[in-house]
Amino acid sequence: MTDLGPDPTRLPEALTEQEAEAFAARHGLEQVGVRPTLGSYLRDLWRYRHLAWSMARGEFVSQHRDNYLGLLWAVLNPIMLGVAYYLIFGVLLDLKRDVDNFIAFLTIGLFTFVFFSAALTSGAKALLGKVSVMRSLAFPRVLLPLVVVLSGFVSNIPAFLVLLLIALATGEPVTWSWLLFPVALLVVAAMGLGMAMLVARVVHAARDLANVVPLVVRLLRYVSGVFFSIEARVAAIDDAPVWLGPLLEFQPGAVALTIVRQTLMSGLPLDGTTWAVACGWAAFFLLTGFLVFWRAEGTYGRT
Amino acid sequence: MAAPDTDRAPAGTSDEGRTPSVVCSHVSITYRVYGVGREENDAEGSVRRLLSRSTRGVGVREVHAVRDVSFVAYRGESIGIVGRNGSGKSTLLRTIAGLVPPTSGSLWLGGKASLLGVNAVLMPQLTGRENIWIGAQALGLTPAQVRARFDDIVDFAEIGDFLDLPMASYSSGMGARLRFAISTAVTPDILVVDEALSTGDAHFRARAQERITQIREAAGTVFIVSHSDKTIKSMCTRALWIDEGRLLADGAPGPVNGLYARKYGRHRQVWRQRFEEAARIEEVEGPEAAARYLRRWERRTAP
Numbered sequence: 001m002t003d004l005g006p007d008p009t010r011l012p013e014a015l016t017e018q019e020a021e022a023f024a025a026r027h028g029l030e031q032v033g034v035r036p037t038l039g040s041y042l043r044d045l046w047r048y049r050h051l052a053w054s055m056a057r058g059e060f061v062s063q064h065r066d067n068y069l070g071l072l073w074a075v076l077n078p079i080m081l082g083v084a085y086y087l088i089f090g091v092l093l094d095l096k097r098d099v100d101n102f103i104a105f106l107t108i109g110l111f112t113f114v115f116f117s118a119a120l121t122s123g124a125k126a127l128l129g130k131v132s133v134m135r136s137l138a139f140p141r142v143l144l145p146l147v148v149v150l151s152g153f154v155s156n157i158p159a160f161l162v163l164l165l166i167a168l169a170t171g172e173p174v175t176w177s178w179l180l181f182p183v184a185l186l187v188v189a190a191m192g193l194g195m196a197m198l199v200a201r202v203v204h205a206a207r208d209l210a211n212v213v214p215l216v217v218r219l220l221r222y223v224s225g226v227f228f229s230i231e232a233r234v235a236a237i238d239d240a241p242v243w244l245g246p247l248l249e250f251q252p253g254a255v256a257l258t259i260v261r262q263t264l265m266s267g268l269p270l271d272g273t274t275w276a277v278a279c280g281w282a283a284f285f286l287l288t289g290f291l292v293f294w295r296a297e298g299t300y301g302r303t
Numbered sequence: 304m305a306a307p308d309t310d311r312a313p314a315g316t317s318d319e320g321r322t323p324s325v326v327c328s329h330v331s332i333t334y335r336v337y338g339v340g341r342e343e344n345d346a347e348g349s350v351r352r353l354l355s356r357s358t359r360g361v362g363v364r365e366v367h368a369v370r371d372v373s374f375v376a377y378r379g380e381s382i383g384i385v386g387r388n389g390s391g392k393s394t395l396l397r398t399i400a401g402l403v404p405p406t407s408g409s410l411w412l413g414g415k416a417s418l419l420g421v422n423a424v425l426m427p428q429l430t431g432r433e434n435i436w437i438g439a440q441a442l443g444l445t446p447a448q449v450r451a452r453f454d455d456i457v458d459f460a461e462i463g464d465f466l467d468l469p470m471a472s473y474s475s476g477m478g479a480r481l482r483f484a485i486s487t488a489v490t491p492d493i494l495v496v497d498e499a500l501s502t503g504d505a506h507f508r509a510r511a512q513e514r515i516t517q518i519r520e521a522a523g524t525v526f527i528v529s530h531s532d533k534t535i536k537s538m539c540t541r542a543l544w545i546d547e548g549r550l551l552a553d554g555a556p557g558p559v560n561g562l563y564a565r566k567y568g569r570h571r572q573v574w575r576q577r578f579e580e581a582a583r584i585e586e587v588e589g590p591e592a593a594a595r596y597l598r599r600w601e602r603r604t605a606p
Contacts (some may be wrong), residue, residue, distance in 0.1 A: 014374070015326075015549035017328055017408075020326050020328035020329075020375075020409065021409065023323070023326060023328040023375070027322060027413065029323065029324075029411035029412060030411060030412055031409060032401040032404070032410050032411060033398070033401070033405055034404075035567070037571060048440070048441075048443075050445065051437065051440035051441055054433070054440055057436055058426055058433050061429060062426060062428035062429060065428060082408055133425075136417075136425065137402075137437075137438065137441040138401050138402055138441065139441050139554070140398070149583060207337070287378070298404055299404055300404075302332075302334070302403055302404050302406065
């Protein structure tokens with residue numbers, strides 16, 4: 001009799017799990033918190049494409065709104081970094097002797113790498129940093145890594161335009177291969193997006209790994225030939241194993257920089273192998289990144 | 304809905320010609336809190352405590368916010384959720400809105416859910432205009448549809464000149480109005496209102512109430528969390544009482560509020576004594592006498 005007292009002991013009766021499932025199915029309800037099929041996930045993604053664009057714009061604005069110079073910093077920052085790198089690595093360590101046009105070589109590598117690494121680091125925070133958004137709005141969660149990469153790409157467009165000016169100013173001839181410059185950047189963006197999706201999922205599953213991402217990015221910066229020519233440096237090692245050169249040159253970070261350089265620098269002609277490897281990496285990361293991210297859809301937001 | 308103290312079939316075993324919109328089956332939600340370490344144990348020896356202090360900030364604690372909650376909600380119902388602060392109401396609502404997947408158990412929804420809560424921060428650095436675009440597109444509107452409804456949303460929110468200022472500069476009332484206007488821009492099948500009405504002034508509450516009635520009449524389901532008896536009684540056709548993550552009562556608002564008040568209301572001590580007395584009578588004179596004893600107060604809580 002006391003079951004309705006201050007501490008009710010009898011809980012409201014409930015359907016069993018099987019009954020509930022049959023009941024929901026009978027009325028055509030949709031289960032939430034489960035992974036959608038790949039096809040419907042892709043359809044959702046397409047349906048929400050306008051939202052992706054609005055969110056990228058929002059991300060972009062909120063990153064550049066808080067200071068007076070705003071978007072100018074997206075150009076100023078890599079330029080200042082470029083000057084510092086030029087003095088330290090180019091002049092002090094004399095790495096500029098390996099390359100004909102070191103200024104263009106360095107700035108193209110640096111600006112591309114800044115975008116590429118930002119995709120990785122912001123991809124790591126794409127889910128964990130957006131928990132409040134996930135808790136208020138429902139949309140395919142893959143938009144979150146997509147949005148940070150999209151916004152990163154857009155905010156780097158002025159820097160990419162500056163690269164054209166630098167190439168002109170340092171005496172590179174304008175050739176048909178310049179038309180491939182945006183294509184190369186898109187290949188890099190695709191690679192970065194794939195990695196961002198991959199990292200976002202991994203960090204969401206094991207958040208401590210977020211601490212490792214900056215370390216990986218830093219290592220990548222040193223092994224990708226941002227400020228030195230891998231070819232020339234490996235050749236300078238007397239007893240380098242044969243696999244060392246290709247390993248360093250064809251890893252994703254290095255080919256990303258190389259294909260962009262090849263479109264603007266006459267000293268580095270377009271090379272089919274490098275492009276094929278770059279496109280291969282881009283396709284590989286895009287595909288695995290998307291699949292890996294999709295596999296855990298329906299668990300994001302649970303912390 | 305029958306009063307909770309009569310034996311009734313589990314909700315939904317008979318369809319009664321109604322269409323369910325939410326089937327919640329044995330849903331439990333656990334979330335992890337990071338960096339808080341294990342629970343402190345004062346009984347530990349002082350040496351051991353000293354040793355464990357160095358690792359206190361490390362580790363994860365699990366919080367069982369919702370435990371084994373089951374119910375079925377129908378179209379046209381407006382369901383009030385009562386319970387103390389921290390009893391798991393908001394967590395449950397976020398799951399009902401399809402935003403946080405349940406840790407165990409299953410949830411089925413019939414249609415699009417929209418959450419409206421004080422915590423549902425859109426993006427504070429962005430302007431009201433940008434937030435309207437993002438929020439409305441997340442509800443599945445196309446850009447053309449957003450454009451068509453944009454003025455309605457702004458009118459309802461009454462934010463005037465603040466439209467192009469960041470939401471961080473809004474007063475809490477303005478923010479609540481804007482969120483409400485966005486969340487109801489599309490008539491959702493399931494509207495989840497998490498204490499969002501309490502921040503507004505009387506004028507806003509009146510208009511919000513009209514909007515909620517419209518949604519219910521359009522055969523939607525509305526969930527409302529409120530700490531006000533009056534709100535629950537005037538706006539809801541059914542109430543759920545959640546206590547420490549468990550669903551303790553499910554039924555008409557009057558009786559459920561009565562049960563809740565027995566445990567936490569002004570007369571909680573009186574009620575505790577009465578039920579202790581009833582338990583004593585049951586032991587001595589049998590359940591009949593105890594029921595007779597309790598019937599004396601029945602009319603006052605269950606009109």
